[in-house]
Amino acid sequence: MLNSLQEILSFHYVYPLTLNKFQLLMKSIESTRNLVETSPAKLAKILSISTINADNILLKYKQVLKINLMDVYNSSSVRAIPFNSKFYPESLLDLIDPPTVLYAKGDISLLQEPRKIAIIGSRKATNYSSLALEYIVPPLVEQNVVIVSGLAKGADSLAHRATIQYGGKTIAVLGHGFSHLYPRENKELASEIEGNHLLLSEYPPYVGVQKWQFPMRNRIISGISNAIVVTEASLKSGTLITTEHALEHGKDIFVVPGPILKEQSKGTNSLLREGAIPIWDGYQIIEELKLF
Template sequence: MIFSVDKQRLLALHYIYPLPLQKLQRLLSPVDVFSNFEEAPPYEIANALQITLQRAMQISQSFRQIATFPFEEAYERSNIFPIPFYHPFYPGQLFDISSPPTVLYVKGRYSLLTIEKQVAIIGSRKATTYTKTAMDIIVPPLVKHGYTVVSGLARGADTMAHETTIRVGGHTIAVLGHGFNYIYPKENQVLAEKMAEHQLLVTEYPPYMKPEKWHFPMRNRIISGLSQALVVTEAALRSGTLITTECALEQGKDVFVVPGPIDAEQSKGTNKLLLEGAIPVCDGHEIVQTLALFSNKN
């Protein structure tokens, strides 16, 4: 059980130690360490969070230094809206993923998080014109039927997914692997600024956190977690795209895959997914119809 928590204290702790929800729960039950965190003995913090005593002492000291800093006001000045796990806009489907985020930081139209009809579209960072063609066929029917497109703002297929959705008048969400003080890749700076104004950027990382290679596999669970289904355009056999696919399958989501030429390196991963039972898709209407069929059965 997660008890009610003070938002100011939560934002302060999350700033210095962006812990997932399971770890926050350890600070609240069976003993409430969080409510008196600044006075808590470091060994209690270490035991609750399963970290070293030295790390617990560092966290305790940092917390005491910033506990009263006005985080909400500072975030507001930067147009950042923090959404703790108990906020009405926090997507309920994220409670079903591995290590739900304790806080989401968003820029843009945060009401998009409340839209149930969301489909993730991902693919290779080295996506070819084949992915561009696939986007032009798949995205418009999704937008027409009210689906929000979720992706990761990476170069290649992610960028194409966001840009195609915007071009045809739809809504799109980008899940980032870093804080808002950074944009990665840098060539997507303009796209990110546009999305921060008219669409939505989401991250589980406080603003100061830089892009790190291990952040991106972690953010993939949020991309798939937000979505009813996952669409894969192109992917090589060894691809980060397949990590997101694994997350979606673990979460019980439908995985749609665009078949590719058998001699294309960027289609070897997607064709392998088809052999393993993914749903082949050649048109966005097929996705809409399949999701509607499963929805009616439920």
């Protein structure tokens, strides 16, 4: 039995499961159409949650099901992209826990561009990252590479801005829903990306900012990208979570070497010791990935 888009979006709105857990649920009940008849006890057992929680989920699901979410999303310029959509990046299906639905604002055709490279780094990135991006970004833009990052302070913001400055296209992956913005100082940048590039999230618009959601976001940054570039990162940087995801899936990690006494270079220099590829301009990346 097929799952309807309305049913998928309604359940995801109420309880945004990752795809592996959603498929586990579907394996047990066969179709989203059977959700309304599923007992709280059965749902609780399948999802390993309390019966009270399951009862609450089913109650809210039946309420949301009456609302045309596609109309609601369209009125807010939000495009919902479920796992079975042609716009859903196939590379995400290689993750252990792919998102069931992606929410997009902007140019969703960027998801289908074959060449995407993530540029990430420390939230406390220094002018060293800015200088490095002057050499790294222009050659990538020349080759129509889409630059992916996370709209965070520091290196992420610098990567998005450099890409826009040099006339390229960028995707910002958020760790929350579109009704919120973090950090707030990136409001103008987010607006620019929404208008001419792409904002992406796995969370329904109402979902607020939670610390644990940002490491989850990192797997999507890695998942939709062909390779990762790290400008600056300390030893305890969240950036290293993204590189771990990338390494697990056999993707190249390119690193800008940094001064040995600098805190923001300890993480990047550690990555070099572990086998990451040192770079100091974008042409090296293109040559390494044979993008010509």
